[in-house]
Amino acid sequence: MSGRRAQLLAALLAAAPVAPAAAPAAPNVLLILADDLRPDAPGFAGGREARTPHLDALARGGTVFPRAACSYPICHVSRSELLSGQLALGRPGQGAPGGPVAFDPASPLLPARLADAGWHTIHAGKWHVAGTPAQRGFRETAGMFSGGGAAGKPGTVERSPTGREVTGYRGWTFKDAAGRAQPELGVGLTPETDRIITARAAEAIGRLRDRTFFLQVNLTAPHDPLLEPPGSQRGPEPELPANFRPAPAFETGNAGGRDERIVPAPRTAEAVRAERELYFRLVEEVDRNVGELLAALSAAGVRERTLVLFSSDNGLALGSHGLMGKQNQYEHSFNVPLILAGPGIPAEWSLATQCYLRDLYPTLCDLLGLATPAGLDGRSLLPVLRGEHREVHDAVFGYFTDTQRMIRTAEGWKLIWYPAIGRTELFHLPADPDELRDLAGEPAHAARLAELRTRLAAWQLQHRDPAPPAFRRP
Structure with missing residues (x-):
């Protein structure tokens, strides 16, 4: 074993968690999910258009997985696989690929597993999974953004700052844990939505400083509609991606999808640049809210005993390969950014290991000293973090409809x-x-x-x- 790997193994063993019964010594977990974040957009991943100092610092303090993937590049399937640790294809009761995910009633979801082991489980932000947070193992909801789909005010056409018709999130509302709508917090996606979600999550961190918690924060940015964040200023004209095309070379299977209609093909360079400029401002808004959450951990005095995981449900084309949406198998959509940081995680490390979002479930079980439920398709990344293996998957697979x-x-x-x-x-x-x-x-x-x-x-x-x-x- 190399000296570097020996040092990492010693660090992991020294930071191994005690049993959950010994709370508050057991690590907290903060899982932050962005929405439609390209894997190459943050600065730590090589992005130049958006300034992401908080994410970059988090990456330096932890381990980055540049080949992490989502398996099915669309919101609800990807999020369901993360919570279940299971592939949402071919399971008993599962309908057509991409339809509502049929969870295995015999296999606890990640929040339920942690709740049963003594963690106080909290959800804040976009839901977009079958059922409600309370039905899926979350003991508390700190601001759930859900429901309503694309329906908006009758007879109105809402437009983004780039003049595009808003076709998603128009009727969505905040709901409390009982499912009661909170229209006073806004109807449809607003520029303040993620700041409300972040403030609710930060309040929960402060309130639970003496408890051991699992907090999942699902931000809505940088998903369309691309709305200007409060106080943001127009940035420099972004570059087009190296694989930009005005239209796809052939029909990949989603030509009529909502995402592809936002900027109809053939797309001009000017139209795509306008969308990308606003998109990267929203990436900076994601970074701003991540910074607020990390500051809340520090203010509560729990930063050093909190595992922080950052990722996205999927990537986005945004002009690459002639596409705008995420419903494709190219790297910009199939891959997701992934950072693990905190107790037991090596700092300043990047691992080219292939992995899925569903691998986070068994990985957390190992890091927290919990038995992993039987029947999971995900595989723990701990052997890779310890330097014992280079890969946990010989190959990764993707699918869409x-x-x-x-x-x-x-x-x-x-x-x-x-x-x-x-x-x-x-x-x-x-x-x-x-x-x-x-x-x-x-x-x-x-x-x-x-x-x-x-x-x-x-x-x-x-x-x-x-x-x-x-x-x-x-």
């Missing part, structure tokens, strides 16, 4: 299969991180293509995938 399936190997080979049109794409990410060169039609890569199609098809069959498998039957 019945139109997209994907496999990405630890070596960086990636195959995307489009069952509805019988098309494949093949990329070698170490040489082509922006996925600009499709190798699927090149004879030199025919063997690799066949291998990945076979592996992806085997995964589909294992999980009773209703989509056609990624090989051609004779």
Whole structure:
């Protein structure tokens, strides 16, 4: 074992938590989720357009996973997989991929597992999961933003600062734990929504300083509609992504989706730049609220004994590959930013380990000294953090409705299969991180293509995938 790994192992063992019964010595957990945050947007991930000093400092104080992924790039499925630790495909009672997620009643969700072990569990922010927080293991709700969908005031057309029609979040309202609407806090997404969520969460941190808690804070930014944060100022004109296209090269399966209609194709560079400029201001708003939450931990005197996890439910195209939304398998949408920091987590470390959001459930169980429930698909990242393994998955897989399936190997080979049109794409990410060169039609890569199609098809069959498998039957 190298000296560096020995030091990390010693740090992890020294910071190992005691049993939950010994609260308040057991670590608190603060899980912060952004909404539609591109994995390359924050400064710690190489982003240049948005200033993210709080996230950058959090990353320096912890471990970053630049190859973390969401599995299914859309809000409710991704969030459900995180809470359940399970793949939302092919499970008993599960309908079509992308439909309401059928939770396994025999397997406790993450907040329920922690609540049963003695943590006071609190939810604040966007919900977007079947049921209510109270039904899913949260003992307290500190401002739930939910319900109403896209419906707004009859006969009105709301527009964002870039002039685009607002098609999402129009009828959503804050609700209390009993499901009672709180319209006085705003109807639809407002520029103050995340500040209200953050203030409620910060108040809970101060109030619970003498208890051991698990607090999940789900922010709504930088999801559309892109509304100017209070006090924000227009930034410099952002660059277009290296893989910008006015329109997709072919129909990937979501051409009529709401996200793609926000800026209709073909998209001009000017229109995409305008959206990106406002988007990155909202990324800065995410950073501002993360800073407020970290300051609340420090003010309560619990920062040093709190595990902090930061991620997003999925990424976003925002002009890449001719797309605007997240409903695709490219890296900008499938990948998510991920930071782990706090007791037992090495600082100033970046791990190229492939992982899913659903891996956070068993990882937290290990970090907190709890038994992991049986039946989880997620795998603990603790062996990687300890330097015992480089990977916990030989490959990761992605899916969206019945139109997209994907496999990405630890070596960086990636195959995307489009069952509805019988098309494949093949990329070698170490040489082509922006996925600009499709190798699927090149004879030199025919063997690799066949291998990945076979592996992806085997995964589909294992999980009773209703989509056609990624090989051609004779």
